[in-house]
Amino acid sequence: MVDEKEIWTILEEVKDPEVPVLSVIDLGIVRSVNTLGDAIDITITPTYSGCPAMDVISMDIRLKLIEKGYRNVRIQQQLSPAWTTDWMSEEGKKKLKAFGIAPPNPKQQFCKAEMFQQEAVQCPRCDSWHTELISQFGSTACKSMYRCLDCKEAFDHFKCH
Amino acid sequence: MNTKLFLYTLHLADNALILAQRNAEWTGHGPVLEQDIAITNISLDLLGQARNFYQYAASLYNGFSDEEKEVVDRYVPRLWKEYNRELQEDDLAFLRDEHQYLNLLITELPKGDWAQSVLRQYFFSAFQVELYQQVQQSKLVQLSAIAEKAIKEVQYHLRWSGEWVIRLGDGTEESHSRMVNALGELWMYTGEMFEAAPYELVDVASLKEQWLAKVEKVLREASLEHSKQTWMQNGGKSGRHTEHLGYLLAEMQYLQRAYPNATW
Numbered sequence: 001m002v003d004e005k006e007i008w009t010i011l012e013e014v015k016d017p018e019v020p021v022l023s024v025i026d027l028g029i030v031r032s033v034n035t036l037g038d039a040i041d042i043t044i045t046p047t048y049s050g051c052p053a054m055d056v057i058s059m060d061i062r063l064k065l066i067e068k069g070y071r072n073v074r075i076q077q078q079l080s081p082a083w084t085t086d087w088m089s090e091e092g093k094k095k096l097k098a099f100g101i102a103p104p105n106p107k108q109q110f111c112k113a114e115m116f117q118q119e120a121v122q123c124p125r126c127d128s129w130h131t132e133l134i135s136q137f138g139s140t141a142c143k144s145m146y147r148c149l150d151c152k153e154a155f156d157h158f159k160c161h
Numbered sequence: 162m163n164t165k166l167f168l169y170t171l172h173l174a175d176n177a178l179i180l181a182q183r184n185a186e187w188t189g190h191g192p193v194l195e196q197d198i199a200i201t202n203i204s205l206d207l208l209g210q211a212r213n214f215y216q217y218a219a220s221l222y223n224g225f226s227d228e229e230k231e232v233v234d235r236y237v238p239r240l241w242k243e244y245n246r247e248l249q250e251d252d253l254a255f256l257r258d259e260h261q262y263l264n265l266l267i268t269e270l271p272k273g274d275w276a277q278s279v280l281r282q283y284f285f286s287a288f289q290v291e292l293y294q295q296v297q298q299s300k301l302v303q304l305s306a307i308a309e310k311a312i313k314e315v316q317y318h319l320r321w322s323g324e325w326v327i328r329l330g331d332g333t334e335e336s337h338s339r340m341v342n343a344l345g346e347l348w349m350y351t352g353e354m355f356e357a358a359p360y361e362l363v364d365v366a367s368l369k370e371q372w373l374a375k376v377e378k379v380l381r382e383a384s385l386e387h388s389k390q391t392w393m394q395n396g397g398k399s400g401r402h403t404e405h406l407g408y409l410l411a412e413m414q415y416l417q418r419a420y421p422n423a424t425w
Contacts, residue, residue, distance in 0.1 A: 049311050050209020079213070080306035082313060115324050136321050137199035141206060141314075145195065161313055 002035040002070065007042075014064050017056045018140050019158075021099040024057060028087025031078055039072045040065065045083045047161070048141040085161045097124045102146065102157040121157045123148035164232045167221045168263065168360035170304065171236065171253065172398060173296075174214030175264035178254055179406070180285060181207035182413050186272050196275075199321060203282065206314040213307045215250035223247045236261050240421065255417035259406050263358070266397040267350035269406040276329055276339035281347055283322035287375050288354045289315045291368040301362060323379050330383025337384065344385055352393025361398075 011030055016022045024030050024044070034041040042061060046054045058075045065073050085104035093103035102124045118133040128150040136159070138145045144159045184204040191197025222230070222237070230237075238256030241248060267285060272278050293315060296308040329336040355369040380387060396402065416423060 046209075046310070048206060048209060048314060049213055049307075050205040050207070052205075078306075079310045082306075082310040084313075115320055115327070135195040135199055136317055137195075137202040139198070141202055 002038055002040055004033050004035050007033050007035070007040060007065070007070075010064060010068055011042075011061065014057070014060050016053060017060070018053050018142075019096070019099070019101065021095045022088075022092050024061065026089050026092030026095060028089065028092070029057070029083060038070075040070055040074070042073065042075045043078050044075065045078050045081075047083050051141050053140075083161070085158065088158075096158055100124050100155060101143070102155055104158045104160050107160055119160065121146050123151060123153070124155055125153050126151040163221065163225065164229050165360040165362065166301065167218055167225075167233055168236065169362050170214050170218040170221065172263040172358065172360065173304070174211045174218060174253070175262050176268050176285075177207040177214065178211035179262070179264045179409065180268040180282075181205075181211060182409055183268065183270075183272050184278065184282070187278065192275055200278065200282075203318050203321070206311070206318070210307065210311045210314075211254070212250055213310070214304075215253045217303050217307070218253060219248045219250050236263075240418075244422070251417065255414045259402050259410060260400040262397075262402065262406060262410075263400060264397050264406075265350075265353050266394055266403055267347065267353065269397070269403060269409060270347070270350065271405055273343065273346065274339055275325075276336070277343040277346060279322050279325035279329070280340065280343045282318060283326045283379070284347065284351055284354075284376065286315055286319040286322055287372055288368070290319055291372055292363065292365070295363045295368065299363060304362075326379055326385075327383045330380070330385045340383065340385055344380075344387055348387050349390070349392065349394050352391075353395040353397060356393075356395055356398070358398040 008025070008030075011033075012023045012025050014024045016024065016027055027047070029044050029047060031043040031045050032041075044054075044057065044061070054077070058077075061075055062073055065071075084107055086107045088104060096103045102121050105119060105121070120129055121131050122129050123131050123146075126148060128148055130149045131146050132149060134145040134147055134154065136144050138156055142158055142161065143156045145154060146157050147154045181204045184200050184207070187197060187200045189197065191200060222233070225233075236257070237248070238252055238258075238261070240256045241252040244252075265285075267281060270277075270281065290312065293308040293312040297305050297312060299305055326340070330340040331337070355365050355372070357365055377387075
């Protein structure tokens with residue numbers, strides 16, 4: 001018999017290849033873990049439709065479980081309900097900030113910005129709110145680029161989704 | 162119904178893939194680094210949507226009866242038939258010929274200058290937002306799930322491209338004249354979005370009014386006016402394409418045609 005709790009704990013060791021401070025649990029992309037006998041069924045949900053990290057994440061989950069002695073693993077992707085940044089854990093948001101990436105604001109308040117409006121984002125380095133958007137799109141699908149007008153540093157923002 | 166669903170899924174996939182490929186031509190050529198990154202991020206989102214649709218189309222086909230396979234036979238790549246394995250997403254993207262593609266003509270037009278690329282993206286994203294809302298509310302379970310996921314990405318594309326249309330249209334003399342030219346080139350390709358094809362499972366004609374209202378508002382803000390002509394180009398949805406698609410496919414499909422089943 002496989003203990004589901006044990007699997008959830010192991011999944012905390014599997015990191016997002018693009019943002020290596022976040023585990024797949026922090027990201028909120030693991031939708032379910034089911035076990036039957038020695039079979040493990042894991043459902044994950046993609047962050048963005050074209051996120052190239054998803055295939056890597058599936059493989060990393062499998063490798064991590066094999067390393068821990070679990071071989072009968074099935075991983076499937078589920079699109080609906082669509083992933084949102086609201087599923088990211090508070091712990092995950094803290095880790096992002098410590099890593100230098102501004103964490104996502106809560107979705108219902110900020111996600112629907114109109115043209116030429118920008119979301120207020122706090123600088124992860126000096127905590128100033130005096131920041132401006134450089135671009136809606138950044139180094140990966142999930143990030144936008146900001147600059148802090150106080151400490152003058154440019155930074156990534158994990159955008160609301 | 163199943164065969165219609167297959168063709169409709171291909172149509173949605175082809176739109177996303179062809180525009181993804183066109184926008185990707187800006188890689189390393191964008192006007193500034195941030196915008197180069199922006200338009201190629203949009204490509205990546207569209208490519209992801211295309212993959213989801215192609216995967217679904219392939220799974221539909223693999224579950225078809227012989228009769229159903231016969232009905233859609235002319236859309237299935239000839240080369241794949243020699244492979245003796247199930248149909249996969251890559252076969253649909255890399256082995257079909259021009260006349261088997263069902264994308265809108267507007268997606269295959271050359272990237273042109275920056276004005277033309279952002280205006281095309283704006284017209285298409287404004288359409289995709291309306292379309293995906295309809296698909297999401299439909300009873301087509303898997304298409305609805307793909308649309309639910311994709312629509313959040315498309316909202317970002319719409320906002321970005323709308324801002325560019327206004328910025329350039331209402332910008333300098335040079336940027337304004339480029340937008341006027343782009344609008345002259347593209348307007349006659351917008352009608353096809355709302356002309357229903359026999360396989361279409363969403364009433365696209367009903368989306369036109371909202372699309373037009375939204376687009377005209379942005380064009381006004383951009384000090385631009387579209388042509389009043391009502392004659393529109395069409396043909397892409399039934400596999401009759403402009404000369405541009407063949408060149409695009411030749412480049413995109415080169416590797417799989419030269420080295421069948423190559424992977425890395």
